[in-house]
Amino acid sequence: MSTVPPPFSGPPGGVPRLELTGITKRYPSVVANDGVNLRVRPGEIHAVLGENGAGKSTLMKIIYGAVQADAGQIQWNGREVVIANPSEARRLGIGMVFQHFSLFETLTVVENIALALDEPFDLKALAARVKEVSTRYGLPLDPGRLVYSLSVGERQRVEIVRCLLQEPRLLILDEPTSVLTPQAVQKLFETLRRLASEGVSILYISHKLHEIQSLCHGATVMRGGKVTGTATPARETPASLARMMIGRELPVCEIPAYTGEAVPVLTVKGLSHTPDDPFGTSLKDISLEVHRGEIVGIAGISGNGQAELLATLSGESTGPAGTVSLAGQPIGHLDAGKRRKCGLTFVPEERLGRGAVPPMSLADNATLTAHAQGLVKKGFLRPKAAWAFAKTCIERFDVRCGGPGAAARSLSGGNLQKFIVGREIMQNPIAMVVAQPTWGVDVGAAAFLRQTLIDLSRTGVAILVVSEELEELFEICDRIAVLAEGRLSEAVPKADTNAEKIGMQMSGLFRNTDATEAAHAAA
Amino acid sequence: MIEHLIPILVGTLAAATPLIFAGLGELVAERTGVINLGVEGMMLIGAIAGFAAAADSGGGALAGLPAGAVAGMLAALVFAVLSLSMAANQAACGLALTIFGIGLSAFIGQHYVSFSLPGLQPLDIPGLVDIPVIGKIFFHQDPVTYLALVSFGVVWWVLKKTRLGLVLKAVGEAPDAAHAIGYPVIAIRYGATLFGGAMAGMGGAYLSTVYTPLWVQNMVAGRGWIAIALVVFATWNPTRLVLGAWLFGGVTILQFHAQGLGIALPVQFLAALPYLATVVVLVLISRDKRLLQLNLPASLGKPWMP
Numbered sequence: 153m154s155t156v157p158p159p160f161s162g163p164p165g166g167v168p169r170l171e172l173t174g175i176t177k178r179y180p181s182v183v184a185n186d187g188v189n190l191r192v193r194p195g196e197i198h199a200v201l202g203e204n205g206a207g208k209s210t211l212m213k214i215i216y217g218a219v220q221a222d223a224g225q226i227q228w229n230g231r232e233v234v235i236a237n238p239s240e241a242r243r244l245g246i247g248m249v250f251q252h253f254s255l256f257e258t259l260t261v262v263e264n265i266a267l268a269l270d271e272p273f274d275l276k277a278l279a280a281r282v283k284e285v286s287t288r289y290g291l292p293l294d295p296g297r298l299v300y301s302l303s304v305g306e307r308q309r310v311e312i313v314r315c316l317l318q319e320p321r322l323l324i325l326d327e328p329t330s331v332l333t334p335q336a337v338q339k340l341f342e343t344l345r346r347l348a349s350e351g352v353s354i355l356y357i358s359h360k361l362h363e364i365q366s367l368c369h370g371a372t373v374m375r376g377g378k379v380t381g382t383a384t385p386a387r388e389t390p391a392s393l394a395r396m397m398i399g400r401e402l403p404v405c406e407i408p409a410y411t412g413e414a415v416p417v418l419t420v421k422g423l424s425h426t427p428d429d430p431f432g433t434s435l436k437d438i439s440l441e442v443h444r445g446e447i448v449g450i451a452g453i454s455g456n457g458q459a460e461l462l463a464t465l466s467g468e469s470t471g472p473a474g475t476v477s478l479a480g481q482p483i484g485h486l487d488a489g490k491r492r493k494c495g496l497t498f499v500p501e502e503r504l505g506r507g508a509v510p511p512m513s514l515a516d517n518a519t520l521t522a523h524a525q526g527l528v529k530k531g532f533l534r535p536k537a538a539w540a541f542a543k544t545c546i547e548r549f550d551v552r553c554g555g556p557g558a559a560a561r562s563l564s565g566g567n568l569q570k571f572i573v574g575r576e577i578m579q580n581p582i583a584m585v586v587a588q589p590t591w592g593v594d595v596g597a598a599a600f601l602r603q604t605l606i607d608l609s610r611t612g613v614a615i616l617v618v619s620e621e622l623e624e625l626f627e628i629c630d631r632i633a634v635l636a637e638g639r640l641s642e643a644v645p646k647a648d649t650n651a652e653k654i655g656m657q658m659s660g661l662f663r664n665t666d667a668t669e670a671a672h673a674a675a
Numbered sequence: 676m677i678e679h680l681i682p683i684l685v686g687t688l689a690a691a692t693p694l695i696f697a698g699l700g701e702l703v704a705e706r707t708g709v710i711n712l713g714v715e716g717m718m719l720i721g722a723i724a725g726f727a728a729a730a731d732s733g734g735g736a737l738a739g740l741p742a743g744a745v746a747g748m749l750a751a752l753v754f755a756v757l758s759l760s761m762a763a764n765q766a767a768c769g770l771a772l773t774i775f776g777i778g779l780s781a782f783i784g785q786h787y788v789s790f791s792l793p794g795l796q797p798l799d800i801p802g803l804v805d806i807p808v809i810g811k812i813f814f815h816q817d818p819v820t821y822l823a824l825v826s827f828g829v830v831w832w833v834l835k836k837t838r839l840g841l842v843l844k845a846v847g848e849a850p851d852a853a854h855a856i857g858y859p860v861i862a863i864r865y866g867a868t869l870f871g872g873a874m875a876g877m878g879g880a881y882l883s884t885v886y887t888p889l890w891v892q893n894m895v896a897g898r899g900w901i902a903i904a905l906v907v908f909a910t911w912n913p914t915r916l917v918l919g920a921w922l923f924g925g926v927t928i929l930q931f932h933a934q935g936l937g938i939a940l941p942v943q944f945l946a947a948l949p950y951l952a953t954v955v956v957l958v959l960i961s962r963d964k965r966l967l968q969l970n971l972p973a974s975l976g977k978p979w980m981p
Contacts, residue, residue, distance in 0.1 A: 193942040218855060238857035254852035256845050258969055264840065267845050268856045430965045524967075 163659045167230040169194045169322055169353040170215070174264060175224035177210055184210040185221070186377040192322065192370075197344060197354045199364040199385060201397055202374035203594045206567065207355045211374075211488070212324050215355070216248045217241040219660030229321075239270060248324040255307055257431070262295035265314045267675035270363075286313050289343050300431050305336045311342070323347065324355045330365060334655035341367050359397070361390040375398055389639035402414070403599035405627055410610050416585040417614035418442040418465075418496070423475040423484075425464050433457040435464065438640045440633065442583065442614040447605060448643050449629035450618045451654050456619055457638040459501075460588070465616070466498040466583050467491040478583060493524065495575035500620075503565065510561035514553065515542040517560050521537050522579050542571075549574035550600065563612065566597025573601060582673050583614040590624060602628045622651055636660040683810045683928050688820050689886060691917075691924030692893075693718070693878035695823040696911075697902035698916045699830045700874025705906055706834070707867040708847035710973035712769025713754050713897025716776020717872050718879035721747040723780040725880025728891050729792050736795050739821065739884035740877055747876015748869050750776065755868045759861055762978035773899070781892050792888035795819065819881050824917075826874070831913045843867060847972030850979040860979060875899065901953060908957030910970040915960075923953040 172190040176183070184207045192198045202208045213219040215226070217235035217515050226233055227245055237239050241248075249345045255264050262279045269278070280294035286293040291309040299307060308328065315323055325344075329337045344354055344367065356368055364371060365385045373381045373396040394402040420440040427434065442448045452458060461471045465476065467488035475484040478494050488498070500506040508517045515538040519527045527538045542556035551571045555562050560568060569589070576584060589605065590598035606628055609615045618635075619625050625632050626646055633643035634657035641657050697714050704711050711717075725736075725743030732738045750772060760769045797820070800814040834840035842863065846853045850860045879895055889893070901923060908914035926949040934945055961967060 217857075238855070240855075250855060254791060254849075254855040256848045257973070258848055259845065263841055267841060267853075267858075273841075430968050606857070 161334055162199060164367075166193065168227070169196075169229060170355075171227040172211075172215070173227070175211065175214060175221050176213060177207075177219065177221050183377050185214070185369075187281070188224070188374070188377075188379055190372050190379070192353045192355060194321075194353055195348050195351045196370060197348050197356055197368045198353060199368035199371035200357045200374065201359065201364060201493055202666065203359055203369050203398060204592050205376075207377040208374055209326060212248065212357060213353065215241070215322075215323060216246060233283055242268075242270065242318055242320075245319070245321035246324065247318055247322070248326070249311045249315060249318035249328055250326055255310060256624055257298075257300040258298060260295065260298060261293055261297055261302075261310050263293075263521075264497040265317060266300055268614070269317060281317060281423050282313060285316050289316060289655060290339065290348065291343060304455055305332055308332070316347075320352060321356065322353045325359070326357045328356075328360070329360065329361075333650050333658040335659065344640065349566075361393050364393070364509045365390070374536050375399060398595045403444055403596065403601050405599065405606060407606055407628075408610055410612075412612055414443040414445065416441045417479050417663075418616060419477045419480075419584075420465070421475060421477070423464060423471065424587075425460055425469065425471055427463075427469070428461050433638045434459050434637075436638045439638060440616075440643060442616050444582075444612050444614055445609055446630040447609045447615045447628055449625035449632045450616065450635050450640070451622055451625050452620070452633055452635040452658055454620060456636050456658075457466065458635060460638070461619060461635060461640075462498075462500065462585065462587050466500070467494075492521065492579070495580075495582035497579050497581040497584050499569075499576055499584070499586040499589065501591065503568050503572060504561055508560035509566060511559055513542075513547070513557045514561060514563075515539045515556040516549075518542045518545065518556075518575050522575055525579060532556050545571060545574040548578075549604065564594075565591075566593040566601075569593055569601060570597060570604075573604060577604070577608055581613060581617070584608070585616045586619075587618045588621075589617060589619065590621065591619075598624075622654060626651070634658055676872060681808065681811050683925065683932060685815065686928035687924040688812065688816055690927045691713055692823045693821045693882050693886065693898055694905060694920035694923055695827060695897060695917055696878030698827055698905045698920060700871035700878075701842050701902055701919075702906045702911055702913060702916055703830065703834075703843065703874075704864075704867045704871035704973055705975060706843045706847045706911060707864045707870050708850060708972050708977065708979070709755075709871075710757070710769065710976045711751065711754055711758075711772070711796055711868060711871055712766055712903065713772025713776065713893055713899075714769075714871075714875050714902050715897065716773035717747045717750045717875035718882070718895045718902075719776040719893070719900045720750045720877025721781035721879030721938040722883040722895060723783050723787075723890070724876070724881075726787055726790075726883040727783065727886045730787060730790050735793055735856075736819070736880075736884040736888070739792075740880045741882020743846055743866075743876040743884075744873040745876070747879065748873040750876070751868050752905050753871020754872070758978065759864050759868065762980050765976050765978065777783040783891050784892055785928050787890040788892075789940070794888040795885045795978055817885055819885050823881075827913055827917050831947065834913065844972070846976055850974050854981055860981065861962050866975070875902075878902070881912060896980065897950065901950060904954060904957065906962045908954075910968065911968050911972065919953060919957055922956055923949050926952045 168191045170192045172188060175185050175188040177185040188211055200208050208218060214221045217237045217240050226235060262275055262282055265282055266273065266275060266278055282293060282295045291313055293309055293313060328340060332340060348354055358364055368385050371383045372379055373387045375397060391402060420438055423435060423438040425435040433456060464471060467486055470487060471484050473482040473485040477483060478496050481494060485492055504510045518541050519538045521542060524539060527534055527541055539556045546553065549570045551567050553567055555662050566578050589601050606613055617629060629646055631643040631645050632649060634641045634654055637660045686878045696719055699716055701711060721743035724746030725739035728742030729735050729739030754768050754772050757763045758765045795817040797815050804810045804814040841857060846858060846860050846863050854860050882894060883890060904917040905916050909919050930945040930948045934942060
C-alpha cells in the first residue's frame with residue numbers, strides 16, 4: 153500500500169483522451185452534476201473522489217451513455233461526441249466495470265462476455281480468447297463456469313476481462329475494491345498499472361483515500377454534484393484529500409475502555425445450517441462469544457455465509473435451541489419476535505425492505521419492532537405513543553427528516569440508518585447484531601453511527617458487527633473474526649491482528665494454516 | 676398389440692399439437708421474464724378468429740391458421756401494453772385476458788355454431804412413411820402437426836445456439852444488467868410476448884379448423900392452462916415441454932379408447948385423466964429444486980421499467 157505511483161509521464165500538452173466541459177444533469181429533486189469539468193490523458197489513472205451522493209456514479213453513467221446529460225460537452229480524443237447509449241460508448245472504446253455487477257447468474261462466464269460484445273456469435277472461439285486475455289493480465293478465469301458459482305472477486309474479473317476484450321482506450325471502474333480482500337486489491341492494482349502503461353486511460357471512482365494515493369496519477373474531487381478541486385494524490389495527505397471531499401476535517405471516534413466485568417452474553421455454539429436457497433452458503437460449525445461491554449466484528453466478503461449467519465442470529469431462520477443463546481438462555485429455536493423480547497435486537501443490512509417498510513411513516517416503522525415499548529396495548533395500536541417514541545428517537549439520534557410522519561423511503565441512507573439503530577437501542581437490548589452499519593452512509597453520519605455503537609457497548613451491551621469494511625472494523629471493534637466459505641475463525645483482539653492477516657483469512661486460508669499446525673503438532 | 680397402439684400414438688401427436696404451439700410461445704415469453712396467464716384466452720381468440728376466417732373466406736385451415744396467429748398476437752399486444760409499457764401486474768392482466776377471451780370467442784362464435792369445416796388430410800412424407808410402425812406414427816400426419824415439430828426445432832435451436840437465445844435468457848434473468856450493457860429490455864419482452872400470442876393463437880386455430888373442425892363454445896377446454904403448467908414443469912426446456920405435450924396427448928387419446936371399450940369408470944374421471952396424469956408426472960420429474968432454481972427466469976412476473 154505504501155508504493156507511491158511514479159509521476160505521470162504522458163506527452164505534455166497532448167490531446168486528452170477524454171475531456172468533459174460543463175456537464176450538468178438535473179433530476180426532479182436534485183442536481184446530480186452541476187457544470188462538471190474533467191480531463192483524462194492517455195495512459196493516466198485518474199481518480200474521481202467523492203462521498204456517496206456526490207454525483208460520481210451519474211457522471212460515469214453519462215460517459216458510458218447510460219444517462220444523457222442536460223448540458224455540457226464531451227470530447228473524445230479531441231473530437232466532440234454525443235454518446236447516446238452504452239453500445240456507442242463501447243464502439244468509441246469506453247469500457248465500464250460496474251459497482252453492482254451487471255452479470256447474469258445462471259449463464260456461464262463466456263456467455264456473459266458474449267452478451268456484451270458486438271461481434272459474430274461464436275462461443276468456442278470466444279472461450280479461447282477469454283482464456284488467453286485473462287492469463288495475459290493475471291486474471292485467471294474458467295470460461296465454462298456458471299457465474300453463480302464464482303466468488304465476488306472472480307465475478308469482478310469477468311467484468312474486467314469483458315471490458316478488456318473490447319480493447320478499450322478508457323476503462324471506468326466504479327468502487328472496484330469494495331468487494332475485494334486486501335490481497336486481491338493489490339492484484340487488481342497491478343493489472344491496472346499494466347493497462348495504463350499500455351496507454352489505456354483509467355477512471356477510478358472511490359472514496360478510499362489510501363487507495364487513490366497509491367494508485368492514481370491525478371484526481372478530481374466532487375462534492376454535492378460539483379467539482380471542488382483537482383489534485384495530484386501523491387502530493388496530498390489523506391487529511392487534505394478528505395477536506396476537499398467532505399469540506400471539513402475527518403471525524404475520529406473516541407474509544408473509552410470498558411470497566412465492567414466481561415461476561416458472555418451472546419453465545420453461538422456449533423452452529424451449522426444449510427440454507428434453502430441452492431445459491432446460498434452453508435454455515436459450518438460456527439462458534440462465537442460476545443461479552444458484555446465489547447464489540448466483536450465479523451470481517452469477510454459478502455456471500456461467504458454472511459446472509460445465512462445473520463438470518464440464524466436474528467431468528468429469520470431457526471435451528472436447534474442450544475446453538476444460539478442469550479445470557480445463558482437457549483434461543484436458537486425462537487423466532488425473531490421472541491428473541492427481541494429476550495433482549496436481542498437487530499439492524500439488518502437492507503435498510504429499505506428489511507430494516508424499515510419504505511412507504512410507511514417513521515412512527516409506524518417504530519411500532520413494527522418496538523411495539524413492546526408501550527406502543528401496543530391489549531392488541532390495539534397506540535399511535536400517540538408511537539409518535540412520541542419516533543420523535544424521541546429522531547431527537548436523540550440526530551435524524552434529519554420531516555418528523556415522525558415522514559415516509560421511511562424519503563430519508564437519506566445515513567439518516568434512515570440512524571433512525572433504525574436508534575429504534576433498536578431504545579428497546580434497551582442486552583445484545584445487538586448490526587449488519588453493515590455504515591454501508592452507503594456519508595462520512596459524517598458514519599462517524600456518528602460508529603460512536604453511537606461504541607458508547608452503547610460501553611454501557612454493558614454486547615454488540616456483534618458484520619461488515620465488509622475492514623477499516624471500520626479495526627476502528628470500532630475490540631475483537632475481530634473472519635467468516636469465509638461458511639466457516640468462522642476465532643475472534644482475536646484487534647491488537648493481535650492486522651489487515652494482511654485478516655485478508656489471508658478472508659480467502660479461506662485460515663483452515664489450511666490450522667491444518668498444517670495440527671499436522672505439525674501431530675508430528 | 677402393436678396394431679392397437681398405432682392408432683393411439685398417431686392420435687397422440689395431433690392431440691399434442693395445440694399444446695406444443697401454445698407451450699413454446701409461453702416458454703419464450705417466460706424466458707424473458709414475462710408470465711402471461713392469458714394463454715387460454717389467446718387460444719380461444721385464435722380459435723374463433725381462425726374458424727371465422729376459414730369459414731367466411733372458404734379457404735379452410737390454410738386461411739384459418741394465419742388468422743388465428745394474428746388474432747392471438749393482437750390479444751397479446753393488449754396484455755403487453757398493460758403489463759410492459761404500464762408495468763401493471765402480469766398475473767392480473769393475464770387472468771383478465773383469459774376471461775375476456777372466453778367471453779369474446781363465445782360472443783363471436785354464436786354465428787358459427789352450426790358450421791363445420793373440411794379439415795386437413797394427412798400428408799405422407801414420401802419414403803419415410805413406409806418405415807414400419809414409426810412411419811405410420813410420425814409421417815402420416817396433417818401438415819400443421821409437422822409445422823409444430825418444426826417450430827420446436829427452431830425454438831430449440833434459437834434458444835440453445837444463437838445470440839438471440841442468450842439475450843432472451845439474459846433479459847429474463849436480470850433485466851437491470853441487460854439494460855446496463857445496452858439491450859432494449861422492453862422491446863425484447865414485447866417481441867417475446869407477441870410471439871407467445873401468435874403461437875397460442877395458432878394452437879387455438881388448429882383446434883377449431885383441423886383437430887375438430889367445427890365450432891364449440893369454450894372448445895380449448897383448459898389446454899391453455901396445461902400449456903402454462905407444462906412450461907413450468909418442463910423447467911423452461913423445450914424438449915421436456917414437447918415430451919410433456921405428448922404425454923398429455925397420449926392420455927387424451929387413451930381415455931377416448933377406454934370410453935369406447937366401455938371401461939367401468941365414470942366418464943368424467945376418464946375425461947379428467949389427461950390433466951391429472953400430466954400434472955402428476957411433471958411434478959414428479961421436476962422435484963429437483965436445484966434444476967428449477969437454475970432455470971427459473973429470476974425476473975419472472977416482475978414488472979420492470981428502465
